[in-house]
Amino acid sequence: MHVNDNNKTKLHTGKVWLVGAGPGDPDLLTVKALRVLQQADLILFDNLVSEAIRALFPKSVPAFYVGKVKDNHSIAQQDLNALLVKKARQGLNIVRIKGGDPFVFGRGGEELLSLVQAGIDAEVVPGVTSASGCTTAAGIPLTHRGLSQGCTFVTAHGETELTLNWASLAGLRHTLVFYMGVSRCGMIAEKLLSHGLSPETPVALIENGCRPEQRDIIGSLHELPTLVQTYRVQSPALIVVGDVVQMASQLRAGPALDLLNQSCA
Ligand code: SAH
Numbered sequence: 605m606h607v608n609d610n611n612k613t614k615l616h617t618g619k620v621w622l623v624g625a626g627p628g629d630p631d632l633l634t635v636k637a638l639r640v641l642q643q644a645d646l647i648l649f650d651n652l653v654s655e656a657i658r659a660l661f662p663k664s665v666p667a668f669y670v671g672k673v674k675d676n677h678s679i680a681q682q683d684l685n686a687l688l689v690k691k692a693r694q695g696l697n698i699v700r701i702k703g704g705d706p707f708v709f710g711r712g713g714e715e716l717l718s719l720v721q722a723g724i725d726a727e728v729v730p731g732v733t734s735a736s737g738c739t740t741a742a743g744i745p746l747t748h749r750g751l752s753q754g755c756t757f758v759t760a761h762g763e764t765e766l767t768l769n770w771a772s773l774a775g776l777r778h779t780l781v782f783y784m785g786v787s788r789c790g791m792i793a794e795k796l797l798s799h800g801l802s803p804e805t806p807v808a809l810i811e812n813g814c815r816p817e818q819r820d821i822i823g824s825l826h827e828l829p830t831l832v833q834t835y836r837v838q839s840p841a842l843i844v845v846g847d848v849v850q851m852a853s854q855l856r857a858g859p860a861l862d863l864l865n866q867s868c869a
Contacts, residue, residue, distance in 0.1 A: 618692035620719050622712050624705040624731015627742075627814040628654035632732045637701070640663075640729060644699040646691055648684075652703020652840060654815055671699075683710065685718040690723045703840070705733040709759050709783050733757070735781040738813025738842050742820040743856025744849055746779050753848040754778040760785035760792060760843075774799035779846040786841050793828040796845065800861060801825060806849035811841040822852055 621640045626632035641647065641660065647667035649658065661667045670679045670687075673782045679687075691698050706712025706728055719726040735757050739746055746755040756776060758768060761784035773780060774796050785792055786809075797803060803826035811819045825845060831837070 618695045618697060619727065619864050620688050620692050620698045620700060621727055621729055621850065622706045622715055623699050623701040623729040624710075624712075624733075625649075625653045625657050625701050625703055626732040627704055627734040627737035627741075628652075628656065628812070629814040630654070630656045630660055631736070632737055632814060633657060633660070634729060634731065636729050637731065640697075640699055641701070643697060645696040645751045646698045647701060648688075649701045650703065653701050654703075656815070657701075685715060687725055688715065689720060689722045692719070692726075695779040702731075703734070704737075705731045708733040708735075708757065734783070734813055734840070734842055735844075737846075738810040738818075739781070739808075739844060741814050741818060741846075742808060742810050743852040743854070744808060744844060745851055745855070746781070746848065748848050748851060751851070752778045755781060755846075757781050757783065758822065759783050760788040768795075770795040770799045773799045779844065779848050782843040782845070784839070785843040786837055786839050789832045789843060790829040792843060792845075793825055796825060801845070805845060806847060807831075808844040808852065809835070809841055810844065811837050813840075813842065820852065820856065822849060 623637045623640060625637065638660065642662055644665050646668045647661050647665055649667060650671055661728060688698060700715065702710045702712065704710060707730070715822055716726055716728060724766040736746065747753060754776065755778060756773065756775065757814060758780060760766065760782045782792055803824060805825040807823055807825050807828050809831060821831050821835050821837065
């Protein structure tokens with residue numbers, strides 16, 4: 605039996621908040637995230653926390669960048685975990701803020717586990733994950749009656765090797781959203797095509813979603829690597845695969861690079 609006793613005596617006065625910043629638009633920050641930021645003694649942020657959100661950090665609170673740009677961790681995960689524990693033991697209220705949702709490809713589980721094991725009071729504040737925020741901003745509903753009865757979020761970046769079941773992913777015939785997929789777009793297209801998806805399956809690349817510089821590039825699965833190359837798509841970007849992508853031309857508020865509908869800007 606597991607008893608979650610919220611009244612147990614706190615060992616330490618400090619607390620760590622693992623906060624999701626959402627994909628970039630400060631208006632997508634939760635009320636709770638803003639409240640804990642305003643009460644923080646120390647803020648630790650990573651590179652996916654947009655400038656517009658960083659501008660909301662209280663000026664009087666020290667805020668430090670703790671990585672990570674792909675393959676260039678500014679601080680190793682174990683060192684960061686140890687820092688969080690140390691600072692919390694000093695009695696500080698720490699906001700560890702990450703892009704999107706901390707529990708979606710954000711290593712939030714690992715950070716929370718190390719805090720729990722060290723007896724540190726910690727709480728997660730969920731955020732809008734990029735798959736949700738960015739597709740919405742691009743006019744792509746993740747599910748849509750008649751087009752897709754579900755969606756799957758997938759990482760294209762494994763810690764050691766990627767062990768995805770490509771036959772299952774291709775067989776789902778619903779929306780697939782790949783995080784961290786830009787540098788592996790060739791492999792993603794090749795695997796999905798070889799497991800039976802049509803070359804004409806609509807795809808969208810959403811770069812810098814929910815930020816002023818957002819770009820949406822829409823085309824077909826067989827041309828995914830060409831799109832990445834032609835438009836020099838950079839991280840952070842999502843790859844969306846599935847029929848719902850067709851909806852963008854009708855639902856997106858602003859212009860998009862829409863190759864499916866031959867209206868390439
Ligand atoms: N925890 C985050 C995901 C971290 S993994 C979340 O819930 O969104 C990092 C990947 O997320 C990036 O490589 C990219 O694929 C995606 N991503 C995050 N923010 C993004 C944004 N604003 N626009 C497009 N993709 C984004």
